Amino acid sequence: MKKLIQCTVNGEEHDVLADPRDTLLDLLRDRLGLTGTKEGCSNGNCGTCTVLVDGLPVNACLMLAVEAPGHEIVTIEGLSEGSALDPIQQALVEHGGTQCGFCTPGIVMSAKALLDANPRPTEAEIRHAIAGNLCRCTGYDKIVTAIAAVAAATEGE
């Protein structure tokens, strides 16, 4: 039976109907139309549906929509302001760290969680932070370079 829930996504409050079987990913994509978050494996292995829940990276396919009330959810749509990209997105563009692009939203969200908590990560820390995000184009080097460039750009700030 559907239930009316209140959730906060990208700073906006929404009242939406959710079936207990809906995952947070279903809620974001199908009910709120936020299709920037991608569905890959749907069992928590690929990380392409990564969003932030209270600042922590979470696989949206492993959380029920009905668990969302009371939490701050941020999706890829919440990072850019209009056409102005987030520094992580901009760095991926500049360093060619996107390939087919399907894993990119998840990678950006994992990188965002990393850099918010640790603005100067080592290469090992960057690789660990995106270990749960699979890129089947296997272009990890440029992704790592892009995230490291964002960290380097904030040096001295």
Place this chain on the structure above:
Amino acid sequence: MREFAYQCPDSIEGAVRLMQEPEARPLAGGTDLIPQMREGRRTVGLVIDLKRVPDLTAIEELPDGGLSIGAAASATAIARHPRVCSDYPAIAHSVRLIGSIQVQSRASLGGNISNAAPSADGVPALICYRARARIAGPGGTREVDLESLFAGPGRTTLQAGEILTTVVLPSPHPRSAAHYLRFTPRREMDIAVAGSGTWISLDEQGRISDARIALASVGPTPLRAETAEKKLIGEAPGGALLEDAGRLAAADARPISDTRGSADYRRTLVSVLTARALAACCKSLGVEVEAP
């Protein structure tokens, strides 16, 4: 996914009452339960979300110097907790091995225990630290040694209608250290082929006064390597002793051969991982011992 009802009680009593419904299943992190339901591997009529019960996510100091960890506390919350990091570092390290960072944001220690996978990375360190498990059921609460919870792959000794509520850690022994090591072909996002958790305490003469070894992925449940533990007690730490303990732990293991590794390979891994984990314990206590 098959249809189910969802409830989020605000007390342990409320959760236990709901657990008496047919096909009820507690939900903590959901990182195992949600895929199980989606793939039809588990039939659930009522999902009881435990995360709105404050006691079940709390990590609290105990009057005796120990620590209690709510069964629904996430791996990330546990790994970041200052008391866990200072006094039970092997637990902070172990929970950081569960799945990916995304999984750790949600996955609970109680779920890692209750799913009863022999490969559960969170469990050996808990057994090493002599954790107890507090359980709530229709007849009240009870407390048991955590290691007695495991009955077989995916099976626990929890009775119908009971839930694991709390992991209770005794106050840390003054001159002791624990360490958990596992082997996976990939460094990240993989399941242990074998794992070994070790704990030792030293007496005033620097001899090993007590030892605990708990093995993962080499038996139907997490296993104690008791022959290896006995060998260590009363001895001064040294390379040959740790290698002997490793060999005895390999003999204590009861591995099977499967797609992740043969039984022989797993025994070899147990031998090396146990000696190395023991050497890491010695190092934490200021004793340098060469491990294989």
